Amino acid sequence: MSGSTGPINWTPMIIGFAAGFISRVIYLRSGHTRNPGYPSGYITQLALAVIAAMIGSSVLVSLLGKEFTAATFLTLAATQFFNVRTQERKTLEQEEELILVPRGAGYIEGIAITYEARNFLAMLVALATSAVAEWNPYAGAAAGVVFILFGEMYMSGPRVGELIDVEPAEVKFEKGSLLYAGPVMLIEVGLADSRERYLKEGLAVVLKPRDARGEAALWNIAQRQAIAHEAAVAVGVQKDVGYPEQGVVCRMAMPQGTGVAGLAIIPVERDIEKLIRAIKNVPVLESAKWSNIKNTKNRKEHSHG
Amino acid sequence: MADAPTPVMFAIVTTNKDAVIGGMAPVFLAPNEIERDRIAMWICRITNAIAHDLHNGTVILTVNQASSSS
Structure with a gap:
Protein backbone atom coordinates (compact mmCIF):
# COMPACT_ATOMS: atom_id res chain seq x y z
CA MET A 1 0.00 0.00 0.00
CA SER A 2 1.21 3.52 -0.77
CA GLY A 3 1.94 6.33 1.68
CA SER A 4 2.80 3.98 4.47
CA THR A 5 2.54 5.33 7.99
CA GLY A 6 4.42 2.61 9.79
CA PRO A 7 4.17 -1.16 9.68
CA ILE A 8 0.68 -2.65 9.45
CA ASN A 9 -0.33 -5.10 12.13
CA TRP A 10 -1.52 -8.14 10.16
CA THR A 11 -2.67 -10.30 13.06
CA PRO A 12 -6.18 -8.83 13.57
CA MET A 13 -6.79 -8.98 9.87
CA ILE A 14 -5.86 -12.64 9.67
CA ILE A 15 -7.94 -13.57 12.72
CA GLY A 16 -10.90 -11.57 11.45
CA PHE A 17 -10.61 -13.12 8.01
CA ALA A 18 -10.51 -16.63 9.47
CA ALA A 19 -13.58 -15.98 11.64
CA GLY A 20 -15.60 -14.50 8.77
CA PHE A 21 -14.66 -17.29 6.40
CA ILE A 22 -15.41 -20.04 8.93
CA SER A 23 -18.77 -18.50 9.78
CA ARG A 24 -19.74 -18.46 6.12
CA VAL A 25 -18.61 -22.05 5.59
CA ILE A 26 -20.58 -23.21 8.62
CA TYR A 27 -23.78 -21.65 7.27
CA LEU A 28 -23.07 -23.35 3.98
CA ARG A 29 -23.26 -26.69 5.75
CA SER A 30 -26.19 -25.99 8.08
CA GLY A 31 -28.40 -24.60 5.35
CA HIS A 32 -27.90 -27.38 2.87
CA THR A 33 -31.54 -27.46 1.79
CA ARG A 34 -31.31 -23.84 0.75
CA ASN A 35 -28.06 -24.11 -1.13
CA PRO A 36 -27.27 -25.60 -4.49
CA GLY A 37 -26.19 -29.19 -4.25
CA TYR A 38 -23.79 -29.03 -7.14
CA PRO A 39 -20.04 -28.36 -6.82
CA SER A 40 -19.98 -25.26 -8.98
CA GLY A 41 -22.51 -23.64 -6.64
CA TYR A 42 -20.25 -24.26 -3.68
CA ILE A 43 -17.26 -22.79 -5.49
CA THR A 44 -19.19 -19.58 -6.10
CA GLN A 45 -20.20 -19.41 -2.47
CA LEU A 46 -16.69 -20.11 -1.22
CA ALA A 47 -15.29 -17.39 -3.47
CA LEU A 48 -17.87 -14.93 -2.15
CA ALA A 49 -17.03 -16.04 1.38
CA VAL A 50 -13.36 -15.21 0.83
CA ILE A 51 -14.23 -11.80 -0.55
CA ALA A 52 -16.74 -11.02 2.20
CA ALA A 53 -14.40 -12.10 4.98
CA MET A 54 -11.60 -10.10 3.46
CA ILE A 55 -13.65 -6.92 3.18
CA GLY A 56 -14.88 -7.26 6.74
CA SER A 57 -11.49 -7.94 8.26
CA SER A 58 -9.51 -5.31 6.36
CA VAL A 59 -11.78 -2.29 6.82
CA LEU A 60 -10.75 -1.61 10.40
CA VAL A 61 -7.10 -2.37 9.80
CA SER A 62 -6.91 0.00 6.86
CA LEU A 63 -8.70 2.71 8.85
CA LEU A 64 -6.22 2.37 11.68
CA GLY A 65 -3.41 2.46 9.16
CA LYS A 66 -4.91 5.78 7.95
CA GLU A 67 -5.55 4.29 4.51
CA PHE A 68 -8.86 6.05 3.97
CA THR A 69 -8.88 5.43 0.25
CA ALA A 70 -8.60 1.71 0.83
CA ALA A 71 -11.38 1.79 3.43
CA THR A 72 -13.69 3.68 1.06
CA PHE A 73 -13.05 1.20 -1.70
CA LEU A 74 -13.80 -1.66 0.66
CA THR A 75 -17.20 -0.23 1.59
CA LEU A 76 -17.85 0.20 -2.11
CA ALA A 77 -17.01 -3.45 -2.65
CA ALA A 78 -19.38 -4.40 0.18
CA THR A 79 -22.32 -2.78 -1.59
CA GLN A 80 -21.67 -5.08 -4.54
CA PHE A 81 -23.00 -7.90 -2.40
CA PHE A 82 -26.53 -6.55 -2.83
CA ASN A 83 -26.42 -7.99 -6.34
CA VAL A 84 -25.90 -11.47 -4.95
CA ARG A 85 -29.54 -11.70 -3.89
CA THR A 86 -30.90 -10.66 -7.27
CA GLN A 87 -28.57 -13.10 -8.93
CA GLU A 88 -29.63 -15.99 -6.72
CA ARG A 89 -33.30 -15.19 -7.20
CA LYS A 90 -32.91 -15.05 -10.96
CA THR A 91 -31.19 -18.43 -11.05
CA LEU A 92 -33.88 -20.09 -8.95
CA GLU A 93 -36.70 -18.44 -10.86
CA GLN A 94 -35.33 -19.81 -14.08
CA GLU A 95 -35.18 -23.24 -12.52
CA GLU A 96 -38.89 -23.00 -11.64
CA GLU A 97 -39.84 -23.57 -15.24
CA ARG A 118 -25.11 -14.74 5.20
CA ASN A 119 -22.51 -12.90 3.17
CA PHE A 120 -23.11 -9.72 5.12
CA LEU A 121 -23.02 -11.66 8.37
CA ALA A 122 -19.65 -13.16 7.44
CA MET A 123 -18.50 -9.60 6.80
CA LEU A 124 -19.78 -8.39 10.18
CA VAL A 125 -18.24 -11.33 12.01
CA ALA A 126 -14.90 -10.59 10.33
CA LEU A 127 -15.18 -6.88 11.20
CA ALA A 128 -16.15 -7.44 14.84
CA THR A 129 -13.49 -10.11 15.31
CA SER A 130 -10.76 -7.97 13.81
CA ALA A 131 -11.83 -5.10 16.08
CA VAL A 132 -11.37 -7.26 19.17
CA ALA A 133 -8.16 -8.77 17.79
CA GLU A 134 -6.78 -5.27 17.31
CA TRP A 135 -6.94 -4.92 21.07
CA ASN A 136 -5.72 -8.44 21.92
CA PRO A 137 -5.13 -11.30 19.47
CA TYR A 138 -6.13 -14.01 21.93
CA ALA A 139 -9.30 -12.22 22.93
CA GLY A 140 -9.93 -11.73 19.22
CA ALA A 141 -9.77 -15.46 18.54
CA ALA A 142 -12.14 -16.15 21.44
CA ALA A 143 -14.52 -13.40 20.33
CA GLY A 144 -14.47 -14.87 16.82
CA VAL A 145 -15.74 -18.19 18.14
CA VAL A 146 -18.45 -16.43 20.14
CA PHE A 147 -19.54 -14.34 17.16
CA ILE A 148 -19.69 -17.40 14.93
CA LEU A 149 -21.83 -19.31 17.44
CA PHE A 150 -24.06 -16.29 18.00
CA GLY A 151 -24.51 -15.79 14.28
CA GLU A 152 -25.30 -19.46 13.81
CA MET A 153 -27.98 -19.37 16.50
CA TYR A 154 -29.44 -16.11 15.31
CA MET A 155 -29.42 -16.89 11.61
CA SER A 156 -30.87 -20.39 11.54
CA GLY A 157 -34.59 -19.75 11.62
CA PRO A 158 -37.16 -22.21 12.92
CA ARG A 159 -37.84 -25.43 11.04
CA VAL A 160 -41.26 -26.86 10.32
CA GLY A 161 -40.53 -29.72 12.71
CA GLU A 162 -40.25 -27.30 15.65
CA LEU A 163 -43.75 -25.91 15.14
CA ILE A 164 -45.62 -28.78 13.53
CA ASP A 165 -46.00 -32.50 14.20
CA VAL A 166 -45.70 -34.64 11.10
CA GLU A 167 -47.39 -38.03 11.31
CA PRO A 168 -47.88 -40.80 8.77
CA ALA A 169 -51.44 -41.15 7.50
CA GLU A 170 -53.50 -43.43 5.36
CA VAL A 171 -54.17 -42.71 1.68
CA LYS A 172 -57.84 -43.33 0.99
CA PHE A 173 -60.69 -42.29 -1.22
CA GLU A 174 -64.12 -41.26 0.03
CA LYS A 175 -67.31 -40.69 -1.91
CA GLY A 176 -65.74 -42.49 -4.83
CA SER A 177 -63.18 -39.91 -5.90
CA LEU A 178 -62.11 -37.60 -3.05
CA LEU A 179 -58.48 -38.17 -2.07
CA TYR A 180 -57.84 -38.11 1.69
CA ALA A 181 -54.65 -38.06 3.72
CA GLY A 182 -55.97 -39.40 7.01
CA PRO A 183 -58.75 -36.96 8.02
CA VAL A 184 -57.78 -34.27 5.50
CA ARG A 197 -51.95 -45.37 -8.45
CA TYR A 198 -52.49 -43.24 -5.35
CA LEU A 199 -53.81 -46.25 -3.45
CA LYS A 200 -51.08 -48.57 -4.62
CA GLU A 201 -48.02 -46.33 -4.49
CA GLY A 202 -49.01 -43.22 -2.58
CA LEU A 203 -47.71 -42.03 0.77
CA ALA A 204 -49.51 -39.55 2.99
CA VAL A 205 -48.73 -37.52 6.08
CA VAL A 206 -50.79 -35.26 8.33
CA LEU A 207 -49.24 -32.01 9.54
CA LYS A 208 -50.60 -31.00 12.94
CA PRO A 209 -49.53 -27.60 14.23
CA ARG A 210 -48.43 -27.49 17.86
CA ASP A 211 -49.27 -23.83 18.39
CA ALA A 212 -50.64 -20.72 16.72
CA ARG A 213 -47.35 -20.00 14.96
CA GLY A 214 -47.25 -23.42 13.40
CA GLU A 215 -50.79 -23.04 12.22
CA ALA A 216 -50.10 -19.60 10.76
CA ALA A 217 -47.23 -21.15 8.84
CA LEU A 218 -49.47 -23.90 7.46
CA TRP A 219 -52.18 -21.50 6.32
CA ASN A 220 -49.54 -19.76 4.23
CA ALA A 232 -40.64 -34.18 -3.74
CA VAL A 233 -36.90 -33.57 -3.55
CA ALA A 234 -36.50 -36.02 -0.65
CA VAL A 235 -38.39 -39.09 -1.89
CA GLY A 236 -38.80 -38.22 -5.55
CA VAL A 237 -42.15 -37.85 -7.23
CA GLN A 238 -43.69 -39.89 -10.04
CA LYS A 239 -44.96 -36.91 -11.92
CA ASP A 240 -44.76 -36.18 -15.57
CA VAL A 241 -46.21 -33.91 -18.19
CA GLY A 242 -49.70 -35.18 -19.02
CA TYR A 243 -50.31 -36.46 -15.47
CA LEU A 263 -49.91 -34.13 2.09
CA ALA A 264 -50.09 -36.98 -0.39
CA ILE A 265 -47.33 -37.95 -2.78
CA ILE A 266 -46.63 -40.72 -5.28
CA PRO A 267 -42.96 -41.19 -4.45
CA VAL A 268 -40.18 -42.81 -6.39
CA GLU A 269 -38.64 -44.07 -3.16
CA ARG A 270 -41.30 -45.45 -0.81
CA ASP A 271 -39.78 -44.31 2.46
CA ILE A 272 -42.16 -42.62 4.91
CA GLU A 273 -39.42 -41.94 7.46
CA LYS A 274 -37.36 -40.03 4.93
CA LEU A 275 -40.42 -38.07 3.84
CA ILE A 276 -41.25 -37.04 7.41
CA ARG A 277 -37.65 -36.09 8.14
CA ALA A 278 -37.51 -33.92 5.02
CA ILE A 279 -40.75 -32.12 5.85
CA LYS A 280 -39.60 -31.46 9.42
CA ASN A 281 -36.44 -29.91 8.05
CA VAL A 282 -38.18 -27.36 5.79
CA PRO A 283 -37.42 -23.84 6.98
CA VAL A 284 -40.34 -21.73 8.14
CA LEU A 285 -40.64 -18.99 5.56
CA GLU A 286 -40.26 -15.32 6.34
CA SER A 287 -43.67 -14.58 4.90
CA ALA A 288 -45.27 -17.29 7.06
CA LYS A 289 -43.46 -16.47 10.25
CA TRP A 290 -44.98 -13.33 11.67
CA SER A 291 -48.71 -13.58 11.16
CA ASN A 292 -50.25 -14.23 14.55
CA ILE A 293 -53.53 -16.11 14.37
CA LYS A 294 -55.37 -18.28 16.83
CA ASN A 295 -57.82 -20.93 15.75
CA THR A 296 -60.95 -20.55 17.84
CA LYS A 297 -62.26 -23.94 16.77
CA ASN A 298 -61.80 -26.94 18.98
CA ARG A 299 -58.85 -28.69 17.47
CA LYS A 300 -59.69 -32.00 19.14
CA GLU A 301 -62.73 -32.54 16.94
CA HIS A 302 -62.22 -33.66 13.38
CA SER A 303 -65.44 -34.03 11.47
CA HIS A 304 -64.85 -36.01 8.32
CA GLY A 305 -66.34 -33.82 5.61
CA MET B 1 -50.02 -23.74 -6.24
CA ALA B 2 -48.34 -20.62 -4.93
CA ASP B 3 -50.07 -18.60 -7.59
CA ALA B 4 -53.67 -19.79 -7.46
CA PRO B 5 -54.44 -21.60 -10.69
CA THR B 6 -57.48 -20.59 -12.70
CA PRO B 7 -59.05 -23.76 -14.08
CA VAL B 8 -60.62 -23.47 -17.49
CA MET B 9 -63.13 -26.09 -18.52
CA PHE B 10 -61.64 -27.89 -21.45
CA ALA B 11 -64.00 -30.74 -22.29
CA ILE B 12 -66.99 -32.64 -20.94
CA VAL B 13 -67.39 -36.41 -21.19
CA THR B 14 -70.77 -37.82 -20.23
CA THR B 15 -72.97 -40.87 -20.38
CA ASN B 16 -76.03 -38.74 -19.57
CA LYS B 17 -76.48 -36.16 -22.28
CA ASP B 18 -79.51 -34.61 -20.55
CA ALA B 19 -77.20 -33.50 -17.72
CA VAL B 20 -75.23 -31.15 -19.97
CA ILE B 21 -76.55 -28.26 -22.03
CA GLY B 22 -74.31 -26.41 -24.46
CA GLY B 23 -71.42 -24.30 -23.23
CA MET B 24 -67.95 -23.42 -24.38
CA ALA B 25 -66.41 -26.87 -24.02
CA PRO B 26 -66.94 -29.76 -26.42
CA VAL B 27 -69.15 -32.56 -25.06
CA PHE B 28 -68.17 -36.17 -25.71
CA LEU B 29 -70.93 -38.74 -25.37
CA ALA B 30 -70.04 -42.20 -24.13
CA PRO B 31 -72.29 -45.28 -24.13
CA ASN B 32 -71.18 -46.47 -20.67
CA GLU B 33 -68.95 -45.55 -17.76
CA ILE B 34 -65.99 -47.69 -18.86
CA GLU B 35 -65.96 -46.04 -22.25
CA ARG B 36 -66.41 -42.62 -20.59
CA ASP B 37 -63.40 -43.15 -18.33
CA ARG B 38 -61.35 -44.32 -21.27
CA ILE B 39 -62.18 -41.22 -23.30
CA ALA B 40 -61.58 -38.96 -20.30
CA MET B 41 -58.18 -40.49 -19.62
CA TRP B 42 -57.22 -40.32 -23.26
CA ILE B 43 -58.00 -36.62 -23.53
CA CYS B 44 -56.36 -35.91 -20.16
CA ARG B 45 -53.08 -37.47 -21.18
CA ILE B 46 -53.06 -35.68 -24.51
CA THR B 47 -54.00 -32.22 -23.25
CA ASN B 48 -52.50 -32.23 -19.73
CA ALA B 49 -56.00 -31.76 -18.33
CA ILE B 50 -57.31 -32.84 -14.92
CA ALA B 51 -60.48 -34.98 -14.76
CA HIS B 52 -63.16 -34.30 -12.17
CA ASP B 53 -66.01 -36.73 -11.66
CA LEU B 54 -69.33 -34.99 -10.95
CA HIS B 55 -70.93 -38.32 -9.99
CA ASN B 56 -73.94 -37.79 -12.22
CA GLY B 57 -72.52 -39.63 -15.19
CA THR B 58 -70.45 -36.62 -16.22
CA VAL B 59 -66.69 -36.11 -16.09
CA ILE B 60 -65.34 -32.63 -16.72
CA LEU B 61 -61.79 -31.96 -17.84
CA THR B 62 -60.13 -28.75 -16.73
CA VAL B 63 -56.83 -27.14 -17.60
CA ASN B 64 -55.07 -24.83 -15.17
CA GLN B 65 -54.10 -21.66 -16.93
CA ALA B 66 -51.49 -20.41 -14.49
CA SER B 67 -49.46 -23.60 -14.26
CA SER B 68 -49.75 -27.25 -15.07
CA SER B 69 -49.05 -28.26 -11.48
CA SER B 70 -51.96 -29.06 -9.22
Missing part, protein backbone atom coordinates in the same frame (compact mmCIF):
# COMPACT_ATOMS: atom_id res chain seq x y z
CA LEU A 98 -37.77 -26.71 -15.42
CA ILE A 99 -39.06 -28.53 -12.35
CA LEU A 100 -42.53 -30.03 -12.03
CA VAL A 101 -42.90 -29.27 -8.32
CA PRO A 102 -41.80 -25.62 -8.12
CA ARG A 103 -40.38 -24.02 -4.99
CA GLY A 104 -42.82 -21.13 -5.13
CA ALA A 105 -42.00 -17.41 -5.05
CA GLY A 106 -42.06 -17.25 -1.24
CA TYR A 107 -39.44 -19.95 -0.81
CA ILE A 108 -37.21 -18.44 -3.48
CA GLU A 109 -37.32 -15.04 -1.80
CA GLY A 110 -36.43 -16.71 1.50
CA ILE A 111 -33.45 -18.48 -0.04
CA ALA A 112 -32.24 -15.30 -1.75
CA ILE A 113 -32.55 -13.18 1.41
CA THR A 114 -30.72 -15.75 3.51
CA TYR A 115 -28.03 -16.08 0.87
CA GLU A 116 -27.41 -12.35 0.88
CA ALA A 117 -27.67 -11.99 4.65
CA MET A 185 -59.50 -34.03 2.12
CA LEU A 186 -56.99 -33.04 -0.54
CA ILE A 187 -58.33 -33.11 -4.11
CA GLU A 188 -60.89 -34.72 -6.33
CA VAL A 189 -59.36 -37.33 -8.60
CA GLY A 190 -61.65 -38.11 -11.51
CA LEU A 191 -59.68 -40.85 -13.23
CA ALA A 192 -59.92 -44.40 -11.88
CA ASP A 193 -56.43 -45.00 -13.20
CA SER A 194 -54.94 -42.19 -11.09
CA ARG A 195 -56.92 -43.28 -8.02
CA GLU A 196 -55.45 -46.75 -8.30
CA ILE A 221 -49.71 -21.21 0.75
CA ALA A 222 -46.06 -20.43 -0.02
CA GLN A 223 -45.05 -22.46 3.02
CA ARG A 224 -47.05 -25.45 1.83
CA GLN A 225 -45.54 -25.14 -1.64
CA ALA A 226 -42.09 -25.19 -0.04
CA ILE A 227 -43.07 -28.30 1.94
CA ALA A 228 -44.35 -30.00 -1.22
CA HIS A 229 -41.14 -29.12 -3.05
CA GLU A 230 -38.88 -30.45 -0.30
CA ALA A 231 -41.00 -33.60 -0.01
CA PRO A 244 -51.07 -33.22 -13.62
CA GLU A 245 -53.21 -34.80 -10.88
CA GLN A 246 -50.60 -37.40 -9.97
CA GLY A 247 -47.64 -36.23 -7.96
CA VAL A 248 -47.76 -34.24 -4.76
CA VAL A 249 -50.55 -32.25 -3.12
CA CYS A 250 -50.55 -30.38 0.18
CA ARG A 251 -53.84 -28.94 1.39
CA MET A 252 -55.52 -27.74 4.57
CA ALA A 253 -58.44 -29.62 6.12
CA MET A 254 -60.76 -27.27 4.38
CA PRO A 255 -64.45 -27.37 5.12
CA GLN A 256 -63.58 -27.99 8.78
CA GLY A 257 -60.84 -25.36 9.03
CA THR A 258 -59.14 -27.13 11.91
CA GLY A 259 -55.70 -25.91 10.89
CA VAL A 260 -54.45 -29.39 10.10
CA ALA A 261 -52.86 -30.00 6.71
CA GLY A 262 -52.45 -33.18 4.71
